Amino acid sequence: MRIVLFIFFLLLVGASLALYILVPTEKWLPRYRTTQIMSEKRELEFLLEASKRLGKFWREGDAEGLWKTNKLNCPKALGTAFDVGNDYLKCNPRFILCLMEEKGLTIELDGEDRDIFLQKADYHLVTPSNAHISHLSRASYLFELKSSRGSKTLPLLLEDDCREVFLPERIYKYKDFVWDNYNANIFIDQYPVTFLEISDWLRFSSDKVGQNIKLPSTQKSLTQFAYGLTLDEMKSYCAFKGKQLMSSEIFDAASVYPADLNNPTEEVVTNAPYPWTRKKKITEDEALCSKIYSEECLKKKSFASFSNEATTWSGMFWALGGPLEALYNPVDSSLNMKASSFYFPFTSSWQQLAERAHWEGGETHERDFDWGKNNERPTVNDNLKIGFRCMRAVYLDERP
Amino acid sequence: MNVPRILFFLALVCLNFSCQKIDETSEFEANLFVSLFSTYEVTILRPEYLSSSEALKSPPATWQTLIRFKLPSENGNKEMTYCLNYQMPYEKIKMLGELRLEELNSQGGCLGTGDVGDKSVKSSLDQINHLFIYLSAEKQVLKTPQKELQPFVLYLKFERKGNETWIKIPLVNLEKGRILLEGKKYRGQVLSKERYASPLIARFIFGVQVLPLGKAERILSPSQALGERADNYAEEKIVSCHDLKPDCTELKPFHCNECRYGWYEVSGSRCKGGYIKFCGIRRCGQKDEPACLRGTEFSKLSNLCFEGSNAGFCQEGLHTYCDSNKILICK
Numbered sequence: 001m002r003i004v005l006f007i008f009f010l011l012l013v014g015a016s017l018a019l020y021i022l023v024p025t026e027k028w029l030p031r032y033r034t035t036q037i038m039s040e041k042r043e044l045e046f047l048l049e050a051s052k053r054l055g056k057f058w059r060e061g062d063a064e065g066l067w068k069t070n071k072l073n074c075p076k077a078l079g080t081a082f083d084v085g086n087d088y089l090k091c092n093p094r095f096i097l098c099l100m101e102e103k104g105l106t107i108e109l110d111g112e113d114r115d116i117f118l119q120k121a122d123y124h125l126v127t128p129s130n131a132h133i134s135h136l137s138r139a140s141y142l143f144e145l146k147s148s149r150g151s152k153t154l155p156l157l158l159e160d161d162c163r164e165v166f167l168p169e170r171i172y173k174y175k176d177f178v179w180d181n182y183n184a185n186i187f188i189d190q191y192p193v194t195f196l197e198i199s200d201w202l203r204f205s206s207d208k209v210g211q212n213i214k215l216p217s218t219q220k221s222l223t224q225f226a227y228g229l230t231l232d233e234m235k236s237y238c239a240f241k242g243k244q245l246m247s248s249e250i251f252d253a254a255s256v257y258p259a260d261l262n263n264p265t266e267e268v269v270t271n272a273p274y275p276w277t278r279k280k281k282i283t284e285d286e287a288l289c290s291k292i293y294s295e296e297c298l299k300k301k302s303f304a305s306f307s308n309e310a311t312t313w314s315g316m317f318w319a320l321g322g323p324l325e326a327l328y329n330p331v332d333s334s335l336n337m338k339a340s341s342f343y344f345p346f347t348s349s350w351q352q353l354a355e356r357a358h359w360e361g362g363e364t365h366e367r368d369f370d371w372g373k374n375n376e377r378p379t380v381n382d383n384l385k386i387g388f389r390c391m392r393a394v395y396l397d398e399r400p
Numbered sequence: 401m402n403v404p405r406i407l408f409f410l411a412l413v414c415l416n417f418s419c420q421k422i423d424e425t426s427e428f429e430a431n432l433f434v435s436l437f438s439t440y441e442v443t444i445l446r447p448e449y450l451s452s453s454e455a456l457k458s459p460p461a462t463w464q465t466l467i468r469f470k471l472p473s474e475n476g477n478k479e480m481t482y483c484l485n486y487q488m489p490y491e492k493i494k495m496l497g498e499l500r501l502e503e504l505n506s507q508g509g510c511l512g513t514g515d516v517g518d519k520s521v522k523s524s525l526d527q528i529n530h531l532f533i534y535l536s537a538e539k540q541v542l543k544t545p546q547k548e549l550q551p552f553v554l555y556l557k558f559e560r561k562g563n564e565t566w567i568k569i570p571l572v573n574l575e576k577g578r579i580l581l582e583g584k585k586y587r588g589q590v591l592s593k594e595r596y597a598s599p600l601i602a603r604f605i606f607g608v609q610v611l612p613l614g615k616a617e618r619i620l621s622p623s624q625a626l627g628e629r630a631d632n633y634a635e636e637k638i639v640s641c642h643d644l645k646p647d648c649t650e651l652k653p654f655h656c657n658e659c660r661y662g663w664y665e666v667s668g669s670r671c672k673g674g675y676i677k678f679c680g681i682r683r684c685g686q687k688d689e690p691a692c693l694r695g696t697e698f699s700k701l702s703n704l705c706f707e708g709s710n711a712g713f714c715q716e717g718l719h720t721y722c723d724s725n726k727i728l729i730c731k
Binding site: 037038040041044048051052054055058059119124126128129130131132133134135136137138140142144152153154155156157158159161162164165166168169171177178179180181182183184185187207209235236238239240241242243244247249265313314315328330331332333392393394395396397398 | 426427429430431433434437440472473476477478479570572573576577587588589590591592593594595596597598599600601604605606607608609610611612613614615616619620621622623624625629642654656657658659660661662663664665672673674677680681682684685686692693694695696697698713714715716
């Protein structure tokens with residue numbers, strides 16, 4: 001029996017050697033490559049399916065309410081559930097980290113399961129100012145995906161675009177100027193920039209600007225609008241993201257309700273003082289705290305970040321009340337701050353659209369502001385919190 | 401006793417590998433998939449055959465480039481080009497077609513005539529007949545055969561060895577404005593201009609891009625983007641990223657995506673798609689800087705660049721002035 005087995009073994013070895021010698025190397029090697037390329041494709045299919053899932057979470061945020069109901073618990077990345085608008089978890093890299101860490105991701109394709117994980121439990125904010133990626137045109141968050149069976153990683157770029165809105169093309173009025181934004185293709189930030197975004201800028205920018213900015217320590221306070229920055233730091237932050245500091249006329253265009261919403265060439269543009277109505281006077285009942293977050297509201301409820309309660313006709317939030325906001329004024333640089341804020345009572349003349357005060361752009365002491373001819377000042381004089389937003393133009397294909 | 405058993409097992413494994421049948425079509429598809437998935441621009445060189453009900457056939461027996469693909473290099477920082485070439489079948493002499501994926505050669509040519517061993521040839525598949533190509537930014541539904549085709553996925557349908565075969569390649573970074581027909585240039589993104597529109601771009605995965613497989617460190621090389629934070633027009637220290645003549649003819653195509661610190665447009669002419677654009681932080685309205693854009697619809701004048709023109713905003717005390725570059729500036 002042993003002899004038979006031995007002969008059979010010799011025959012097998014002989015046949016294998018003969019095949020190895022007779023089949024040319026070029027034919028042999030592609031066979032090896034075939035296996036490798038097929039498994040690489042299979043690997044990619046799993047990673048792309050995982051990218052689809054993560055892309056959905058990226059755009060939609062916590063649609064299932066996992067974080068708010070404490071089913072997703074990441075105190076380090078997101079903090080423990082607190083009062084914040086739903087947009088907080090949209091385009092939020094920390095939410096992706098939390099999901100991958102806590103829930104994990106298993107992809108099933110054609111009956112086969114593979115676990116997908118992050119190569120590093122971290123992300124990188126890339127923009128044309130800190131990375132050289134041939135097709136990168138806007139700020140994106142970079143993650144590295146890997147599967148349980150693969151050896152290669154897939155660098156995934158999630159675009160930071162969830163909280164911008166298009167400024168519709170039409171004729172607008174700013175002070176005495178009639179202007180239009182046809183073909184300008186402007187996208188504006190819906191919310192003031194938060195400390196979370198500033199912390200990513202400071203971490204991933206090689207610029208020296210911003211080194212003196214003090215960041216709050218808790219996740220909840222990081223979601224607040226960013227304050228304590230100089231005008232130059234605000235401009236630098238926006239530039240890092242490929243944007244510009246919000247312009248005064250654009251802010252008004254996004255806030256003032258048009259005379260005729262359906263007629264963009266309507267030249268008679270109202271200077272309505274409130275974003276939701278053409279009325280010149282409003283009552284506390286219809287707007288206090290829900291539409292204008294004024295001084296009185298500080299005692300009633302905290303100013304929730306990413307709250308989309310007070311929207312304007314264009315989709316921008318909190319045009320009135322909330323924080324003071326620095327602006328770029330192309331006509332009068334001495335009027336470079338939205339004065340409507342929680343520093344003034346509801347009845348203040350500042351609580352109207354297009355009302356601007358002056359900020360020197362550096363410190364925030366009493367001497368650094370000019371409150372205009374009425375000299376109506378806030379009750380707090382020092383360390384006023386000044387927020388800001390960015391905007392950008394996009395070059396769009398105009399083919400019919 | 402153990403040694404012969406191990407040798408026996410090894411011999412079996414060896415024999416198994418030797419006899420493994422190669423599925424050439426699957427190999428070709430895998431090569432296309434892995435090579436092309438990060439494509440961000442395609443140029444269709446035979447647009448008459450795109451999503452056509454007619455198979456590719458003319459001119460017979462000649463090599464034709466069907467599609468040119470632009471994608472990031474392995475390090476992500478350069479652009480590389482692949483071509484999908486096809487030798488048309490010739491029915492009269494019973495010659496079948498061949499598909500080849502080739503890398504752009506050093507001479508900038510995409511249509512290699514070399515052998516399959518040619519380094520530029522990434523993969524090839526012969527004995528092809530009745531080839532159809534499909535690619536669209538929208539979902540397509542074919543009637544015959546009834547099939548739903550996903551957006552931003554390249555489909556190749558052909559006959560090989562008597563079988564109908566479909567090859568499906570997702571082009572993950574592709575967007576609508578970057579599906580170009582021959583002779584056309586990239587003209588910017590295609591986004592909705594409706595009220596409440598978001599700038600998220602429709603791709604294979606909405607708002608998501610990828611880079612070639614490999615670790616991310618390699619792509620985080622220092623930025624070579626254009627412009628500096630302190631750049632300004634007044635001191636002539638500025639980089640233009642879209643240059644046009646006042647008559648709107650293009651001197652430099654749009655490449656403002658390469659600006660390190662964003663970009664802005666200036667006033668001076670009434671061109672569709674805007675006028676000259678510069679990289680950097682906007683200082684418009686200030687002394688010796690471009691006037692801030694005021695649009696084009698409020699005025700019926702064809703020439704917007706002249707002293708005192710109201711086509712731009714300036715800071716109080718300054719007025720508009722048309723400089724030698726035909727840009728409306730504030731003086």
